[in-house]
Amino acid sequence: MANTASAAERAYQAIRDGILNGVYPTGTMLGEEVLATEIGVSRTPVRTALARLQDEGWIVIYPKRGALVQGLSERAVADLADARLILESTAASRASAEAREMLAERLCRLIAAQRAAFKADDVRRFIELTIEFHRIFVEAAGNDVLLELNDRLADRQRFLLFSYGDRLLARCADIIVEHETLAERLRTGDGAGFADALRKHLVDTYGTQIGELPRSFRSTAPTAGGR
Incomplete structure (x- = not known):
């Protein structure tokens, strides 16, 4: 039983990583037999893993045909961008002056690493650095619950960025400036200013429209450094 559970978890992680990292792009039909061979397990744990991924919304299983990798709808992309705007702006507004200086140094190092990844045409590395970069704004609040919410969104963020492929590579230079x-x-x-810049950055990167932060939020949110 333990071996079966372990194999199912291994299959789940392998297939899920393949979906999130663009190995299995949107529209790919996944077959149990092929997946089992690639991962090195039997078809039973693959079947269990696919059922779990369907529950999470990453695939749709078609009996006797396979599992179709799902993309994110326009509404889902807009909702993701909106959630990131609220989450990151809220968290950054609560950073102390000391935290801001410390985090700014980390952000600069990540930007330098992004330049190197862009120069090397390493899209995978660039995406992982981008996710880490935006996570720092949420870290700024020092709130574990906000950070947990951010990490729950990271899979969608990663999937979306990988799905852009060459379009993302063409925008890398602009992303670095932003x-x-x-x-x-x-x-x-x-x-x-941070909220305005973040909103424009998300709109341009995700190719969607999101609303402005409410005036009440913008006028009452503490300035960065205030607590």
């Missing part, structure tokens, strides 16, 4: 702006707004404690 990241520099965000890092500077955080460092100086410009909460409103």
